[in-house]
Amino acid sequence: MSPRAGTAGPASPGSPPPTRTLAFVESPVQLLNVLEWAHAHGLSAPARRPATEDGHRPPDASAGPARDLLTLVVLAPTDPMTRGQLRRMAELARDEGHEVRWEEARGGASAPFQTVGGLAGELRRAERVVMGDPFSRYVQLLLTITKARDLVVVDDGTATMEFTAQLSRGERLVRWHRKGGRPGPRDLLFAPVSAAARRRLAPGAGRGGRRVEVFSSMPIDAVPDGVSVTANRFVWTRARFGPPRVTAGADLVGTSLVETGVVDGDRYLAAVRALAGAHGATRYFAHRRESAEKLHRLAVETGLEVVRPELPLELIARRGPIGRTVLSFPSTVVHTLPLALAGTDVRVAVCDIDPSWLTATASPRAEGFLSGVTGTARDVHRVTGAALPDRTAPRAP
Known part of the structure; x- marks a missing residue:
C-alpha cells in the first residue's frame, strides 16, 4: 500500500529516520514561505495531481518519499479574506504531500487553551519547529513547550528585518509599528512568556545542540551569533506557476x-x-x-x-x-x-x-x-x- 499524502514512505535500509517537523502559520504568506523552505530543504513528498488550466503545475510524481515529515499547523485567524487565502494555500500544501492541521485557534475564549493542549504532545515530539511569526503571542507560548533542537523562522514580510535586528540587540520582541508605545496590561501579563521565547531564539542559541535558522528573502544585515540565514529565492513558486x-x-x-x-x-x-x-x-x-x-x-x-x-x-x-x-x-x-x-x-x-x-x-x-x-x-x-x-x-x- 502506498503512503498517503502527508506521510513519508518507509526509510531505506541504513538511512536515518525521518525528522519530525512542525510548522505554525497564521497567514497565507507565512504558509507560502514554509512551502518555499520545505522545497529548498527537500522536504516535499509529491502526490500525483492532474494539471489545471490556470498554470498550476502538478508535482513530479516520480519523486521519491520525503526524507522528513512536515506537518503544517494553521492557527486560523478570524478575518474572512485571510481564512479564504489560507484554505487555498492549504490545498497547495496538500498537493505537495504535506499534512495540514487546521486549528480554530481563535474560536472563542476557551479556544487557545484547547489548541495549546491539543498540540502539546506534537510539540514535545517535534525535532524541528518552523514558525512564520516570532512576534505572535501564540507562537511564543508554543515555543515554551517544545524541546525541538532546530528552530526555523520563515518570512512574515518585512517584520523579519526588525526581528533579526531586535534579536541581535537583545531587545524584547515588538512589532515595528508598535515600538515606542507603552506596554499595555496584556503585554505586561504576557512578558514572562515573551522573554522565555526570546531566550530560545537569542544569540548563542546554536550552542548546546540547538540550531536557529532564518529563511528569508529580506535583506538582513544584523545576524545574531548562532543564527544561520538561508536565502528564499521563490524557486518553488517559479517552478509551479507561470x-x-x-x-x-x-x-x-x-x-x-x-x-x-x-x-x-x-x-x-x-x-x-x-x-x-x-x-x-x-x-x-x-x-x-x-x-x-x-x-x-x-x-x-x-x-x-x-x-x-x-x-x-x-x-x-x-x-x-x-x-x-x-x-x-x-x-x-x-x-x-x-x-x-x-x-x-x-x-x-x-x-x-x-x-x-x-x-x-x-x-x-x-x-x-x-x-x-x-x-x-x-x-x-x-x-x-x-x-x-x-x-x-x-x-x-
Whole structure:
C-alpha cells in the first residue's frame, strides 16, 4: 500500500529516520514561505495531481518519499479574506504531500487553551519547529513547550528585518509599528512568556545542540551569533506557476498602513489617485487586511478595479495576467515580487511614504523603517514624487 499524502514512505535500509517537523502559520504568506523552505530543504513528498488550466503545475510524481515529515499547523485567524487565502494555500500544501492541521485557534475564549493542549504532545515530539511569526503571542507560548533542537523562522514580510535586528540587540520582541508605545496590561501579563521565547531564539542559541535558522528573502544585515540565514529565492513558486501573461498596463498593490494606524487615510487615497493617474494603472490588488469601507471609497474616487486576491500576490502575479509595471508602497512585495517574477518583463516600482502622510500616533520608528524597506529593495525602480500629493503639507493630525 502506498503512503498517503502527508506521510513519508518507509526509510531505506541504513538511512536515518525521518525528522519530525512542525510548522505554525497564521497567514497565507507565512504558509507560502514554509512551502518555499520545505522545497529548498527537500522536504516535499509529491502526490500525483492532474494539471489545471490556470498554470498550476502538478508535482513530479516520480519523486521519491520525503526524507522528513512536515506537518503544517494553521492557527486560523478570524478575518474572512485571510481564512479564504489560507484554505487555498492549504490545498497547495496538500498537493505537495504535506499534512495540514487546521486549528480554530481563535474560536472563542476557551479556544487557545484547547489548541495549546491539543498540540502539546506534537510539540514535545517535534525535532524541528518552523514558525512564520516570532512576534505572535501564540507562537511564543508554543515555543515554551517544545524541546525541538532546530528552530526555523520563515518570512512574515518585512517584520523579519526588525526581528533579526531586535534579536541581535537583545531587545524584547515588538512589532515595528508598535515600538515606542507603552506596554499595555496584556503585554505586561504576557512578558514572562515573551522573554522565555526570546531566550530560545537569542544569540548563542546554536550552542548546546540547538540550531536557529532564518529563511528569508529580506535583506538582513544584523545576524545574531548562532543564527544561520538561508536565502528564499521563490524557486518553488517559479517552478509551479507561470510564466505569466504580461499586459501593457500597470497594476497597483495595496497596503494596510492605514489600518495599522501608520498612514493617514485621506493622504493615502490621494497618493493612490496620483499614482494611478500618472502611470495608467487600472487594477488595485487589495491587501488582505484593508477594510471594506476604505476599498469602496478608493474604487469610487479613483476608478480603479479593486481585486481581492485569493492567493498571496507572489502567486497571483506569477500565474498572471499581470501588468508590465507593478506599483507599490514600501512593503514586502518590493522584495518578493522581483524574485517571483524573475525572467519576465515586469518592472516593480516603489513609491516612498512621505513623512507628512504619517499619523500623529505613528510609531517613532515608522519613518526610518519604511525608508529602509524601500532603500534595501533590489531590482526595483523608484517613483518620483512630482505627481504625488503636496509633500510640504503638515503631518496629519
